[in-house]
Amino acid sequence: MNKYLSALTNGIIxxxxxxxxxxxxxxxxxxxxNALNGLxxxxxxxxxxxxxxxxxxxxxxxxxxxxxxxxxxxxxxGFVTVVQMLIKAYLPELDKSxxxxxxxxxxxxxxxxxxxxxxxxxxxxxxxxxxxxxxLGFSLSLxxxxxxxxxxxxxxxxxxxxxxxxxxxxxxxxxxxAFVVLGFLIAFKNHLSNRKQA
Amino acid sequence: xKKLSSTLPNMILSLTIICxxxxxxxxxxxxxxxxPIAEAETKAKIDAIKVVVPPFDNNPFEEKLSxxxxxxxxxxxVYPAKKGGAPVGYAVESYTTKGFSGRFDMMVGFDMEDNLIxxxxxxxxxxxxxxxxxxxxxxxxAKGEGVIRDFRNVNIPAHQPLKVTKDGGTVDAITAATITxxxxxxxxxxxxxxxxxxxxxxxxxxxxxxxxxxxxxxxSSSANREPQNxxxxxxxxxxxxxxxSSASNKASSTATGTSPSTRQ
Numbered sequence: 001m002n003k004y005l006s007a008l009t010n011g012i013i014x015x016x017x018x019x020x021x022x023x024x025x026x027x028x029x030x031x032x033x034n035a036l037n038g039l040x041x042x043x044x045x046x047x048x049x050x051x052x053x054x055x056x057x058x059x060x061x062x063x064x065x066x067x068x069x070x071x072x073x074x075x076x077x078g079f080v081t082v083v084q085m086l087i088k089a090y091l092p093e094l095d096k097s098x099x100x101x102x103x104x105x106x107x108x109x110x111x112x113x114x115x116x117x118x119x120x121x122x123x124x125x126x127x128x129x130x131x132x133x134x135x136l137g138f139s140l141s142l143x144x145x146x147x148x149x150x151x152x153x154x155x156x157x158x159x160x161x162x163x164x165x166x167x168x169x170x171x172x173x174x175x176x177x178a179f180v181v182l183g184f185l186i187a188f189k190n191h192l193s194n195r196k197q198a
Numbered sequence: 199x200k201k202l203s204s205t206l207p208n209m210i211l212s213l214t215i216i217c218x219x220x221x222x223x224x225x226x227x228x229x230x231x232x233x234p235i236a237e238a239e240t241k242a243k244i245d246a247i248k249v250v251v252p253p254f255d256n257n258p259f260e261e262k263l264s265x266x267x268x269x270x271x272x273x274x275x276v277y278p279a280k281k282g283g284a285p286v287g288y289a290v291e292s293y294t295t296k297g298f299s300g301r302f303d304m305m306v307g308f309d310m311e312d313n314l315i316x317x318x319x320x321x322x323x324x325x326x327x328x329x330x331x332x333x334x335x336x337x338x339x340a341k342g343e344g345v346i347r348d349f350r351n352v353n354i355p356a357h358q359p360l361k362v363t364k365d366g367g368t369v370d371a372i373t374a375a376t377i378t379x380x381x382x383x384x385x386x387x388x389x390x391x392x393x394x395x396x397x398x399x400x401x402x403x404x405x406x407x408x409x410x411x412x413x414x415x416x417x418s419s420s421a422n423r424e425p426q427n428x429x430x431x432x433x434x435x436x437x438x439x440x441x442x443s444s445a446s447n448k449a450s451s452t453a454t455g456t457s458p459s460t461r462q
Contacts, residue, residue: 050332063212066204071216078220082227089234 003197007126011133017110018141019189027101028142029178034157038146039095041101044083046135049114051079053131055153056119063120072115073106080105110138130172149173170188247277248314250307251287253280258289265395276396287315288396292389296381299323306331306389313353314386329378343369354390
């Protein structure tokens with residue numbers, strides 16, 4: 001029971017893909033221009049993680065070692081395409097705002113990384129829980145990053161105006177601001193972990 | 199059961215089966231989502247049309263026309279906007295291939311008096327911060343005398359030939375994005391030619407229907423349009439009466455009549 005629980009909670013703090021593993025940085029920086037986009041991207045990636053981790057774990061005995069990368073990619077790409085079709089059909093505004101980053105989930109290192117290190121070596125239960133945990137951690141970090149950038153860059157969060165945008169700095173909505181905020185958030189997280197250890 | 203060894207037949211079999219399973223899954227998902235995706239795209243198009251033409255109460259998508267211009271292979275799609283059966287405007291899906299990064303598409307709306315109501319850039323790959331500013335630039339007021347920048351509610355024939363100031367015209371091009379601006383004007387000119395052709399075509403159709411139905415709105419709007427056409431361009435007016443046979447003949451011959459005057 002303990003190992004299942006730890007598989008689930010691992011990805012949220014201890015092995016958070018954005019602040020600890022530093023994986024999947026490209027979509028992280030590009031789609032967190034506001035909190036809603038960050039959250040949506042995180043949830044789409046979570047869906048792919050859950051499906052691909054489960055399927056790869058189910059098939060792990062049937063995939064010879066030399067062809068494991070192409071096999072993982074085919075599975076991941078299949079599920080990303082499913083997500084893209086669903087978003088195009090039922091959430092077209094999201095399709096417009098996330099654009100090309102939905103198909104780019106295929107090359108997100110988080111998904112392939114978890115497939116290689118967890119899903120191909122663990123039971124379906126562990127893989128599924130790991131997918132959920134990492135996905136939640138990713139969504140959490142993207143939402144936080146998006147919220148900070150939106151707050152500093154436009155004066156609102158999730159579209160709700162907090163302060164007038166003349167006082168906001170557009171830098172945070174653009175690429176350099178993304179790096180700056182990410183750096184500070186990682187430093188803050190490390191500071192908290194160091195304090196806890198000491 | 200130990201993991202499969204990496205022999206050639208194993209590898210081929212494993213990958214093939216995985217690909218087949220995933221393909222099946224994708225096929226099923228495609229079948230499920232095909233209709234909602236098509237509906238979402240239609241709704242997006244109708245929303246784009248709503249922005250560019252005067253208020254209407256018909257379904258422009260259902261009544262769309264296909265107009266061919268001479269020398270261009272693919273026909274253009276025109277969406278007529280009507281209120282109470284009478285046309286109030288046309289939304290033309292136009293494009294230009296002369297953009298800085300190639301082709302871009304636009305939806306241009308006209309009313310019945312040759313005025314451009316509004317436009318919407320649909321799809322483009324122009325440089326962000328330069329050419330990509332077209333939508334904002336060409337809907338903002340001009341700075342200076344004798345130049346136009348805001349294309350909304352502009353009477354097109356009054357400002358033809360549409361050229362940027364660099365080429366001797368009156369249109370204020372985007373700073374440091376002359377090529378994109380020229381391409382934009384090309385798209386507008388193209389849309390205008392298609393609009394004229396569509397108007398002629400409907401005018402003609404209305405004339406035929408007029409004889410068959412009494413008390414339809416079409417008769418009053420075609421009466422309004424008639425003097426305007428004859429004033430505008432005598433040769434075009436004459437050819438409009440000559441060829442009332444087939445619709446496409448109509449459109450291309452009228453377009454030929456108007457093209458020389460619009461594309462200088």
